[in-house]
Amino acid sequence: xxxxxxGHTRYNFPDLKTLLARASPARSGDRLAGLAAQSEEERxxxxxxxxxxxxxxFLNEALVPYESDEVTRLIVDTHDSGAFAPVKSKTVGEFxxxxxxxxxxxxxxxxxxxxxxxxxxxxxxxLMRNQDLIAAARKITVVTKFNNTIGxxxxxxxxxxxxHPTDDPKGIAASxxxxxxxxxxxxxxGINPATxxxxxxxxxxxxxxxxxxxxxxxxxxxxxxxxxxTLRSMEAGAPVDLVFQSIAGSEAxxxxxxxxxxxxxxxxxxxLGLNRGAIGDNVMYFETGQGSALSANAHHGVDQQTxxxxxxxxxxxxxxxxxxxxxxFIGPEYLFDGKQxxxxxxxxxxxxxxLGLPMGVDVCYTNHAEADQDDMDxxxxxxxxxxxxxxxxxxxxxxxxxxYQSTSFHDALYLRGVLGLKPAPEFEAWLTSMxxxxxxxxxxxxLANPAAAALLTFDGLS
Amino acid sequence: MSARDxxxxxxxxxxxxxxxxxxxxxxxxxxxxxxxxxxxxxxDAVHRSFHPEEIAAEFGAVPAICVTTQAGDRLSYLxxxxxxxxxxxxxxxxxxxxxxDAVLVIxxxxxxxxxxxxxxxxxxxxxxxxxxxKWAPAVIVxxxxxAIGDEIAKLLGAxxxxxxxxxxxxxxxxxxxxxxxxYAPKSAITQDAERNCISNVRPDGLPLAEAARRLxxxxxxxRRLRLSGVGLKEDAPETALPPGx
Numbered sequence: 152x153x154x155x156x157x158g159h160t161r162y163n164f165p166d167l168k169t170l171l172a173r174a175s176p177a178r179s180g181d182r183l184a185g186l187a188a189q190s191e192e193e194r195x196x197x198x199x200x201x202x203x204x205x206x207x208x209f210l211n212e213a214l215v216p217y218e219s220d221e222v223t224r225l226i227v228d229t230h231d232s233g234a235f236a237p238v239k240s241k242t243v244g245e246f247x248x249x250x251x252x253x254x255x256x257x258x259x260x261x262x263x264x265x266x267x268x269x270x271x272x273x274x275x276x277x278l279m280r281n282q283d284l285i286a287a288a289r290k291i292t293v294v295t296k297f298n299n300t301i302g303x304x305x306x307x308x309x310x311x312x313x314x315h316p317t318d319d320p321k322g323i324a325a326s327x328x329x330x331x332x333x334x335x336x337x338x339x340x341g342i343n344p345a346t347x348x349x350x351x352x353x354x355x356x357x358x359x360x361x362x363x364x365x366x367x368x369x370x371x372x373x374x375x376x377x378x379x380x381t382l383r384s385m386e387a388g389a390p391v392d393l394v395f396q397s398i399a400g401s402e403a404x405x406x407x408x409x410x411x412x413x414x415x416x417x418x419x420x421x422x423l424g425l426n427r428g429a430i431g432d433n434v435m436y437f438e439t440g441q442g443s444a445l446s447a448n449a450h451h452g453v454d455q456q457t458x459x460x461x462x463x464x465x466x467x468x469x470x471x472x473x474x475x476x477x478x479x480f481i482g483p484e485y486l487f488d489g490k491q492x493x494x495x496x497x498x499x500x501x502x503x504x505x506l507g508l509p510m511g512v513d514v515c516y517t518n519h520a521e522a523d524q525d526d527m528d529x530x531x532x533x534x535x536x537x538x539x540x541x542x543x544x545x546x547x548x549x550x551x552x553x554x555y556q557s558t559s560f561h562d563a564l565y566l567r568g569v570l571g572l573k574p575a576p577e578f579e580a581w582l583t584s585m586x587x588x589x590x591x592x593x594x595x596x597x598l599a600n601p602a603a604a605a606l607l608t609f610d611g612l613s
Numbered sequence: 614m615s616a617r618d619x620x621x622x623x624x625x626x627x628x629x630x631x632x633x634x635x636x637x638x639x640x641x642x643x644x645x646x647x648x649x650x651x652x653x654x655x656x657d658a659v660h661r662s663f664h665p666e667e668i669a670a671e672f673g674a675v676p677a678i679c680v681t682t683q684a685g686d687r688l689s690y691l692x693x694x695x696x697x698x699x700x701x702x703x704x705x706x707x708x709x710x711x712x713x714d715a716v717l718v719i720x721x722x723x724x725x726x727x728x729x730x731x732x733x734x735x736x737x738x739x740x741x742x743x744x745x746x747k748w749a750p751a752v753i754v755x756x757x758x759x760a761i762g763d764e765i766a767k768l769l770g771a772x773x774x775x776x777x778x779x780x781x782x783x784x785x786x787x788x789x790x791x792x793x794x795x796y797a798p799k800s801a802i803t804q805d806a807e808r809n810c811i812s813n814v815r816p817d818g819l820p821l822a823e824a825a826r827r828l829x830x831x832x833x834x835x836r837r838l839r840l841s842g843v844g845l846k847e848d849a850p851e852t853a854l855p856p857g858x
Binding site for chain 1 (some may be wrong): 618619620623624626627628629630631632633635639640644648649651655656658659686691692693694723761781782783784785787825
């Protein structure tokens with residue numbers, strides 16, 4: 152039982168999960184689940200009570216039962232008690248102060264990361280303002296490698312997302328060429344397939360591999376099919392760089408995605424066995440998003456942001472190259488408007504980084520949410536300042552297959568431009584060699600340059 | 614500031630917004646405004662008020678009943694999807710039990726615009742494609758989601774619920790309809806896997822007559838096999854329920 156007395160009112164919170172939910176910044180998904188604070192004062196009372204909870208309480212009280220949930224078992228069984236020492240005796244409020252202090256250097260944050268459980272990260276984030284989420288995340292560096300190096304300070308990578316409503320290979324190739332000419336694609340060239348079957352996925356993988364080899368692009372490719380399709384494609388000999396899967400924060404929510412930890416482990420082993428990475432072996436790519444557990448009715452009475460952090464605990468044991476929250480995709484019943492989407496994007500980025508993940512963010516919205524390009528510009532800029540590893544690059548920000556708005560190749564140029572960020576080093580060198588970057592390091596492609604013009608000679612376009 | 618790049622010819626290969634040109638790092642003015650127009654149309658399509666009586670009038674001789682759900686307004690419809698899956702008490706009382714093969718339910722969904730533009734025409738095409746079925750009166754729902762068809766079919770005593778619903782508008786199309794077929798729906802417990810879906814129905818997407826033809830195939834197979842959903846997956850165009858519906 153947790154409680155806080157304010158004036159003549161005593162606010163009671165029967166358990167940790169209720170306390171966390173009531174302390175969460177307002178969002179429609181928690182209200183939909185009946186978990187949100189009933190008043191603004193109750194929300195602050197919950198935060199005050201949460202600030203006094205010892206971090207060690209999260210090791211003693213499971214929010215989702217250990218016996219029935221393999222994600223809880225993973226969190227508890229892999230907890231690094233040695234690394235926990237520097238923060239072991241702190242309360243949640245003291246932990247927030249420490250995260251923002253001079254003591255919490257890049258190195259100190261990296262050392263403590265394996266000891267931080269998702270619930271601790273979520274708890275601290277609920278006491279943090281947006282600027283705290285940015286300032287603390289900016290101190291955390293998570294570098295991953297496959298065919299290039301992602302996440303170095305001063306760099307911003309882009310997933311080139313060349314989707315097509317019917318998976319037409321020519322249409323997809325056209326979007327890839329456009330993206331490369333705009334300097335995008337260093338995080339991954341990743342297609343969401345409209346049709347999830349082995350034949351169609353394998354065809355796309357072969358095309359991506361041919362393009363990448365023809366121009367010697369230092370990046371990796373991925374078709375974001377269900378993990379079972381990717382496994383069968385690998386068995387059939389398809390050139391799989393990265394294994395993709397959507398994941399969530401409970402065993403039941405993962406079951407609704409058709410996966411469990413054993414399947415993720417099996418697919419990772421298969422991809423490692425292909426030994427395709429030129430400079431590293433981070434072979435996994437995960438997507439997450441607040442609200443997915445609730446929409447599968449698998450949230451166990453836990454608020455959506457804490458459930459999201461639990462998905463990061465799943466991700467981190469598989470040493471992924473890329474993890475991104477698809478923050479505004481799920482719709483207004485979970486994140487109602489630009490304000491809620493912006494807050495959630497900053498929370499997800501910070502909590503993922505604190506847990507040691509190479510976080511990117513799909514800065515996005517749907518047409519039934521109260522959001523527009525101005526909100527996306529705001530979140531994009533804040534994430535750039537926070538040191539986000541990568542964003543999405545969709546032609547004109549309009550995904551013509553998934554029918555939502557993400558960030559564009561132009562948005563990436565804007566962000567790199569205003570903050571002085573560069574692409575991944577290997578990719579930057581390639582862009583220069585292709586005549587896409589000018590002498591000032593800006594993306595200014597000219598087809599008069601034969602290297603850039605050569606991109607238009609890909610067989611797949613004719 | 615050219616509003617196109619030298620590789621503009623690639624646009625012939627995809628509906629994606631390629632080769633938009635640049636003003637420095639930014640989009641050229643005309644491209645910014647073009648995007649805003651598409652977004653404005655999509656937003657208007659979501660929030661346009663729905664006039665069920667106009668749809669009923671367009672059905673002419675086909676009897677139609679207009680009903681409402683527990684979602685009293687657009688805001689509560691958007692933030693609480695469950696409300697759009699249950700009829701209001703007064704509407705429930707208006708649906709009288711009979712013996713029918715099927716009922717056509719027309720719901721505004723996330724695009725009242727789509728229903729106003731193509732709903733009646735698609736309805737007529739469906740009736741024409743399945744003349745041998747005994748149809749219940751058509752039911753037109755304000756603030757409805759896909760699962761509202763389950764309760765309606767149960768109350769009317771119809772074996773099959775066909776729900777026509779306005780799909781979430783994208784920037785390319787704000788007037789797409791979706792069709793969902795459910796055999797013997799069980800209110801509150803019907804799973805998405807038990808439905809068959811035909812999406813992107815609009816003149817520039819999947820044409821109305823073709824959509825009606827596919828639906829008729831599904832309806833006949835559903836009656837023959839006495840089921841719907843993944844069991845009908847073979848040959849059916851699409852089965853998954855997209856997010857937000």
